[in-house]
Amino acid sequence: MINIALLGFGTVGKGAYEILTNKKDSIKRVVGEEVQVKKILKRNLNFKTEIDKSLFTDNFEDIILDEDIKLIVEMTGDVEKSYIYIKKALNSKKHVITANKGVVSEYFEEFLEIADKNKVAFLYEAAVAGSIPIITPLKSQVITNDISRVRGILNGTSNFLLTNMQVRKSKYDEILKEAQDLGYAEADPYDDVEGVDALRKLRILSTIAFKSSIKNEEILRRGMSTIDLNDILYLEKHRQKIKLIAESRMEDGAFKSVVEPVILEVGDELYGIDGAENIVEIYGENYGSLSFAGEGAGSLPTGNAIVSDVIDALGGNYYPVEITRHLENKSSDIYAKYYIRINRKINLDGENWIHSFENHEDYIIVSTNTIKRSFLLDKIRELNLSENEYFFARFN
Amino acid sequence: MINIALLGFGTVGKGAYEILTNKKDSIKRVVGEEVQVKKILKRNLNFKTEIDKSLFTDNFEDIILDEDIKLIVEMTGDVEKSYIYIKKALNSKKHVITANKGVVSEYFEEFLEIADKNKVAFLYEAAVAGSIPIITPLKSQVITNDISRVRGILNGTSNFLLTNMQVRKSKYDEILKEAQDLGYAEADPYDDVEGVDALRKLRILSTIAFKSSIKNEEILRRGMSTIDLNDILYLEKHRQKIKLIAESRMEDGAFKSVVEPVILEVGDELYGIDGAENIVEIYGENYGSLSFAGEGAGSLPTGNAIVSDVIDALGGNYYPVEITRHLENKSSDIYAKYYIRINRKINLDGENWIHSFENHEDYIIVSTNTIKRSFLLDKIRELNLSENEYFFARFN
Known part of the structure; x- marks a missing residue:
C-alpha cells in the first residue's frame, strides 16, 4: 500500500480522486501496490461529501509530518501557499505532483533542483494543456532532438471566446458574459484573455x-480582449482565423518568445x-x-x-x-507582418511600413510590411491610442 | 558502456545510427552509461561507408551469442527472418526494439509474452506512425482511462497520393508514378494503397x-486505389476530403475495426x-x-x-x-452512410437503401441511407462490377 495526499479538493481534486478510486485495480497492477489517498487538505471542513x-x-502539518505519505498532489491554485507546501514536501522526500502553473512557472528551477537533491519526482503534466500528454513526451524528445520551436494554443478560455465570436457572430462582451455564466470563464478573466x-x-x-531557463518576465505578451467582431468578420x-498563440523560437543561438493574437491560414496545423481545445506543436531537427x-x-x-x-x-x-x-533573449528582435485595426481616422499616407489600409465607417484596417514588433508598439504609442481603440495580430 | 546491435542498415537503420552517434552525450546523461553500437547486421558486406x-x-550468430550486447534494434523489414531474430534475442534476455510493423502485427502477443517471461523490454514505437510518440502515451493512458475509440491516418503514402490528386487535380496513376519516381511510394504499392x-x-x-487481442484478420479492409479524380472533385x-482512415470502436462490449476511405467534413480533427503526415486520435472516458x-x-x-x-x-x-x-468482433455489424461511384449506368429506381444519386456522363454517384456495410458489399457483388468499375467511401 502506498499512501498519498491531495492538497485541495476543488474541480481538479475531485477529478483526480475519482480516477484514483475507479482505476484502483489497474493502477495497482502497474505500480505493484495499491495507491491510497490517506489525507486531503481542505480549507473549509464544513461541507457535505x-x-x-x-x-x-x-x-498541512498532518500531511507533511506523516511519514507514511510518499507523495502529495498539489491542486490548491494558491501560489504562495503552494510554494511552501511543495518545498516542504520535496524536502521531506515526498514526490510532488502539481496542476498549478502559477507556482511552477514562478519557481520552476528551484523546484527541479530541490527534487533532484532529494531524489524524488516533481511532475506537472496537468499544469500545461490539461489532458494532453506534452511534458512527458517533450522531456523524452529533447534527449534525441534539438528542438527549434514550440508553439501552441495553451488557453482554452480565450480560444473558446474567439471561436464563439466567429461561429455566432457575437460581440466579445456578450460571449464573455455567457462564458462566465456557464463557468467557462472566470469572474475575473484577466489571466486568460490577456495571455x-x-x-x-x-x-x-x-x-x-x-x-535554458526562460522566465515569465522574459516573454512578450499581448492579449486578445480588445478584439472586435469586425476583426473576426474581416479575416x-x-x-483566416485569429488564435491567441504562445510561441518560442530558437534563432541564431538566441530565443524569441511571445504570446499574442496570430492570424492563421486554412492549412495551418x-x-x-x-473551442476550449488546446494544442502544442514542437519542431525538432529529426x-x-x-x-x-x-x-x-x-x-x-x-x-x-x-x-x-x-x-x-x-514507478520512477x-x-x-x-x-x-x-540562451540570450532576443524577443525584442521579433519581425513580422501585422494586422491592426484602429478606431480612429488617421493619415497614413507616405508611411512606408504600411503595406495597405482600408477605411471603414468607424475604423481603419491596416496591414503592415515586415516590421520590428517594438517599432509597431512605438507607432501605436505615438498615436496615443487608448487600449480599447485598437487591436493588433501577427500574420503567421 | 552499454553495447547494442542494429539489424538492418537501410534508411531507418542509418537514421537511428546517426541519432545514436550525434546524441551520444545527452543519451549518456539520461541512461547513465554510454550507449554504443557494437555490431550491425547487414546482408551484403560489399559496400562503401x-x-x-x-x-x-x-x-546473426555474431550478435545473438555476444553476451555484451544488451539490446538489439530490428530494422530488417523481413517478417520471417525478423520473427526468428526477435524471438532469439528476447530468449537470450536482450531487449528488443523494432520498427517492423509486419512482424509485430503478426506475432504481437507471442513477443509480449516472451519479453515478459525474460523480463526484458519489447518496444515498437517506430512501427506505428513513424516519429509520432503514440505507443508510449497510449500504454500510459489505458491505465487511467477506458479507451472507446482509436482512429487515424496511419499510412503516409496513400495520404500523399490523395492530397496530391486533390491539390494538383491529377489522376491517380500519374501521381502514383511520380511518387514512385521520387521514392515516396514503393514499386509495388499494394500494402500502402490497399490499407x-x-x-x-x-x-x-x-x-x-x-x-484485447485484435488480430490482423479480424479487421475489415478496403483500399483507395480505385479512386478517380472525379470522386475527389465531386467531394x-x-x-469534403477523402482520407484512408483506420478505425476501431468499442460498442456494446464488442469491437468494430475497419480500414477504408472515409469522407471528412471541414471541422474534423x-x-x-x-501529404505524408500521420495522425492518431484516441477517445477516453476522462x-x-x-x-x-x-x-x-x-x-x-x-x-x-x-x-x-x-x-x-x-532505463526501464x-x-x-x-x-x-x-472482446467479441462485431466488425461485420458496421452501419454507415456510403458514397459510391459506379462507372456504369444502372437502374436504382425503387431501391430504398439509396438516399440520392446523380447521373454523370460515364458514371453515377450514389449516396446511401444508413446501411450495413456487408449489405453494401452484397449489392456491389450483385452488380458484377469489376474492381476498377467502382469506388466507395464511408461518410463520417
Missing part, C-alpha cells in the same frame, strides 16, 4: 525544450483547433513537427493528467529536465 | 487500447492532415479525445522513435501491455 470525512484535514496563463505554460515548455472573409491536441481543462481531463503523473512518479518512469545552457 | 567496417557482420499497412498498425493500437465541391500528429515515415523521423525506445528500454521507463479480456 460522500467520501469518508476522516480523510480531510485543514492542517498571462498561456505565457506561464510557454515558459515551462520553452525551458524544457530549449534547455473570415479571407478564410492550429487552424482547426476550436522531423518537421509533432503536434499534440486535446482538452486543456476540466475535472476529469486534468485529473487524468495528474493520475498519470502519480503513476510515473511512483520519468526523465529529468536538463538546463544545460543560458 | 564512412562507419568503421569492422562493426558490420552478415552473421494493409494501416491495418497492421491499427491492430497494434487497438489491442493496446482495448486490452471538394462540398468542401483529421481533415487538415495532408476526455473527449487526444490527438497526436507528425511525420509517419523517413530516416530520421523513424530513427528518432527508435532511439527514444532504446533509451526507454535501457516503459509500461506493460495488458491483455485482460477477450
Whole structure:
C-alpha cells in the first residue's frame, strides 16, 4: 500500500480522486501496490461529501509530518501557499505532483533542483494543456532532438471566446458574459484573455525544450480582449482565423518568445483547433513537427493528467529536465507582418511600413510590411491610442 | 558502456545510427552509461561507408551469442527472418526494439509474452506512425482511462497520393508514378494503397487500447486505389476530403475495426492532415479525445522513435501491455452512410437503401441511407462490377 495526499479538493481534486478510486485495480497492477489517498487538505471542513470525512484535514502539518505519505498532489491554485507546501514536501522526500502553473512557472528551477537533491519526482503534466500528454513526451524528445520551436494554443478560455465570436457572430462582451455564466470563464478573466496563463505554460515548455531557463518576465505578451467582431468578420472573409498563440523560437543561438493574437491560414496545423481545445506543436531537427491536441481543462481531463503523473512518479518512469545552457533573449528582435485595426481616422499616407489600409465607417484596417514588433508598439504609442481603440495580430 | 546491435542498415537503420552517434552525450546523461553500437547486421558486406567496417557482420550468430550486447534494434523489414531474430534475442534476455510493423502485427502477443517471461523490454514505437510518440502515451493512458475509440491516418503514402490528386487535380496513376519516381511510394504499392499497412498498425493500437487481442484478420479492409479524380472533385465541391482512415470502436462490449476511405467534413480533427503526415486520435472516458500528429515515415523521423525506445528500454521507463479480456468482433455489424461511384449506368429506381444519386456522363454517384456495410458489399457483388468499375467511401 502506498499512501498519498491531495492538497485541495476543488474541480481538479475531485477529478483526480475519482480516477484514483475507479482505476484502483489497474493502477495497482502497474505500480505493484495499491495507491491510497490517506489525507486531503481542505480549507473549509464544513461541507457535505460522500467520501469518508476522516480523510480531510485543514492542517498541512498532518500531511507533511506523516511519514507514511510518499507523495502529495498539489491542486490548491494558491501560489504562495503552494510554494511552501511543495518545498516542504520535496524536502521531506515526498514526490510532488502539481496542476498549478502559477507556482511552477514562478519557481520552476528551484523546484527541479530541490527534487533532484532529494531524489524524488516533481511532475506537472496537468499544469500545461490539461489532458494532453506534452511534458512527458517533450522531456523524452529533447534527449534525441534539438528542438527549434514550440508553439501552441495553451488557453482554452480565450480560444473558446474567439471561436464563439466567429461561429455566432457575437460581440466579445456578450460571449464573455455567457462564458462566465456557464463557468467557462472566470469572474475575473484577466489571466486568460490577456495571455498571462498561456505565457506561464510557454515558459515551462520553452525551458524544457530549449534547455535554458526562460522566465515569465522574459516573454512578450499581448492579449486578445480588445478584439472586435469586425476583426473576426474581416479575416473570415479571407478564410483566416485569429488564435491567441504562445510561441518560442530558437534563432541564431538566441530565443524569441511571445504570446499574442496570430492570424492563421486554412492549412495551418492550429487552424482547426476550436473551442476550449488546446494544442502544442514542437519542431525538432529529426522531423518537421509533432503536434499534440486535446482538452486543456476540466475535472476529469486534468485529473487524468495528474493520475498519470502519480503513476510515473511512483514507478520512477520519468526523465529529468536538463538546463544545460543560458540562451540570450532576443524577443525584442521579433519581425513580422501585422494586422491592426484602429478606431480612429488617421493619415497614413507616405508611411512606408504600411503595406495597405482600408477605411471603414468607424475604423481603419491596416496591414503592415515586415516590421520590428517594438517599432509597431512605438507607432501605436505615438498615436496615443487608448487600449480599447485598437487591436493588433501577427500574420503567421 | 552499454553495447547494442542494429539489424538492418537501410534508411531507418542509418537514421537511428546517426541519432545514436550525434546524441551520444545527452543519451549518456539520461541512461547513465554510454550507449554504443557494437555490431550491425547487414546482408551484403560489399559496400562503401564512412562507419568503421569492422562493426558490420552478415552473421546473426555474431550478435545473438555476444553476451555484451544488451539490446538489439530490428530494422530488417523481413517478417520471417525478423520473427526468428526477435524471438532469439528476447530468449537470450536482450531487449528488443523494432520498427517492423509486419512482424509485430503478426506475432504481437507471442513477443509480449516472451519479453515478459525474460523480463526484458519489447518496444515498437517506430512501427506505428513513424516519429509520432503514440505507443508510449497510449500504454500510459489505458491505465487511467477506458479507451472507446482509436482512429487515424496511419499510412503516409496513400495520404500523399490523395492530397496530391486533390491539390494538383491529377489522376491517380500519374501521381502514383511520380511518387514512385521520387521514392515516396514503393514499386509495388499494394500494402500502402490497399490499407494493409494501416491495418497492421491499427491492430497494434487497438489491442493496446482495448486490452484485447485484435488480430490482423479480424479487421475489415478496403483500399483507395480505385479512386478517380472525379470522386475527389465531386467531394471538394462540398468542401469534403477523402482520407484512408483506420478505425476501431468499442460498442456494446464488442469491437468494430475497419480500414477504408472515409469522407471528412471541414471541422474534423483529421481533415487538415495532408501529404505524408500521420495522425492518431484516441477517445477516453476522462476526455473527449487526444490527438497526436507528425511525420509517419523517413530516416530520421523513424530513427528518432527508435532511439527514444532504446533509451526507454535501457532505463526501464516503459509500461506493460495488458491483455485482460477477450472482446467479441462485431466488425461485420458496421452501419454507415456510403458514397459510391459506379462507372456504369444502372437502374436504382425503387431501391430504398439509396438516399440520392446523380447521373454523370460515364458514371453515377450514389449516396446511401444508413446501411450495413456487408449489405453494401452484397449489392456491389450483385452488380458484377469489376474492381476498377467502382469506388466507395464511408461518410463520417
